[in-house]
Amino acid sequence: MNLAEKVIGVALIGLMALISWNLISTINLQQEILKMQHEQQHMHEKLDKQITKIFKRLKKKANK
Helix, strand or coil: CCHHHHHHHHHHHHHHHHHHHHHHHHHHHHHHHHHHHHHHHHHHHHHHHHHHHHHHHHHHHHHC
């Protein structure tokens, strides 16, 4: 192997490392986004339940 082949090999290894790191970061980011969306849906359901309870209490007080 001459020097040019070694330099090209090292450059390719570096490029592959950057690509794999980028993929890992993208996958981790996607997992975090999915967790946040799940938490948002859970919070939305919880808020809907609380709002319906509040409306029921307000209707009871209005009927009295």
